[in-house]
Amino acid sequence: MADDELATRAPESDLAEDSAIPGDSAVDQGASLGNEQAQVHEAGQATSTPQVPTGEITKFSDIECYITKPADYPHAPCKLLLFLTGGTGIHAPANKLQADAYAEQGYLVIMPDQFNNDPAPNSVFSAADNQSSFLEQLKLRAAEVAKSFRLDMWLARHTPASVLPRLAKVVAAVRDEFADAVQAGGGVYCVGVSVGGRHALLLASELGADVFEGQKEVSEEAAGKVEEGMxxxxxxxxxxxILHGATIEREDFVAVKSPIALLSVDEDALFGEEVREAGVKSMKEKGVEVTEWTYPGVPHGFAVVGEYQDEAIKQAQKQAFEAVLEWLKAH
Known part of the structure; x- marks a missing residue:
């Protein structure tokens, strides 16, 4: 699949390991959002009205960002929201439309290119049916191996130690550029999706404000095991x-200080229950405010706008968006 096709695939395919099975919910709802169009949501839910993203690509500290603003900004005050995508990146129309949805609710949204114009490799392959030949099955298995290898290599290129310095530069730049929005909200808010959820978690920790290459953490005892560079x-x-996080590790929770909301799905192989529960326990023991929402029967990625065919997923996406808005409003 070509890169431009990857950029238009609905976000629930982001890093999906099991989506090659015909009829799997992650595939059923993953229709293309081609030609920079998608199903626009009301309060986050997909509808039948196609619309193009309303923001624009610009640069902060020489890093590409998608920026989208409330219609009445700067005449009316608004809050600054950093929106961190999953591996599909800032050029995926679904991600742009989700950022636009927050702007419609009064947030000035900055969506930075965390991955330096290197979105995740395509992780969805068409599966052969039960009548496929032995040769076709071998080809499918080879494709799965290649997919896994490319994804592993991509993750190795985009560790927090490489991504967070880019985010720190963007945060510093937009704090200056949009000081009014920062002041209106008392700081910068953040929503992170999938792998972007891990980065959001780290930005909410004592490791998040400044990251310097080549240096290790000051106190491993206090901060836990973290990656070199923080x-x-x-x-x-x-x-x-954090919207259905991915690649999050137990140690990522240890130094968190800011209030955290975790939106998860049942049986998510990309964010296991054991890691999540251990992280929540760690944060609560340190007095960090934690809110949790768990949505059963929906796939990883459901909380970002897409062409959802399943009515239950549509409703869950709408409810999740409203829950996030209420939580942000309360903080």
């Missing part, structure tokens, strides 16, 4: 929402 600083964001 040192302890104050949180870069005042509150963070």
């Amino acid at each position: 040192i302890r600083r104050g949180p870069a964001v005042k509150a963070a929402v």
Whole structure:
């Protein structure tokens, strides 16, 4: 599949390991959002009215960002929201439309290119049916191996130690550029999706405000095991929402200081229950405010706008968006 096709695939395919099975919910709802169009949502839900994204691509600290603003900004005050995508990146129309949805609700949204114009490789392959030949099955298995290898290599290129310095530059730049919005919200809010959820979590920790290459953490005892390149600083964001996170590790929770909301799905192989429960326990023990929402029967990625065919997924996406808005409003 070509890169431009990848950029238009609905976000629930992001890093999906099981989506090659015909009839799997992640595939059923994953229709293309081609030609920069998608099903626009009301309060986050897909509808039948196609619309193009309303924001624009610009640069902060020489890093590409998608920026989208409320219609009445700057005449009316608004809050600044950092929206961190999953591996599909800032050029995926679904991600742009989700950012636009927050702007419609009064947020000035900055969606930075965390991955330096290197979105995740396509993780969805068409599966052969039960009548496929032995040769076709071998080809499918070979494709799955290739997919896994490419994804592993991509993740190795985009560790927090490489991504967070880019985010720190963007946060510093937009704090200056949109000081009014930062002041209106008392800081920078953050919503992170899938792998972007891990980065949101780290930005809400003592490791998040400043990241310097080549240096290790100041206190491993206090901050837990973290990746080389991070040192302890104050949180870069005042509150963070993690939407069906991916690649999150137990240690990522240890230094969190800002309020956190975790939106998860049942039996998510990309964010296991054991890691999530251990992380929540760790944060609560340190007095960090934690809110959890768990949605059963929906796939990883459901909380971002897409062409959902399943009515239950449509409703869950709408409810999740409303829950996030209420939580952000309360913080």
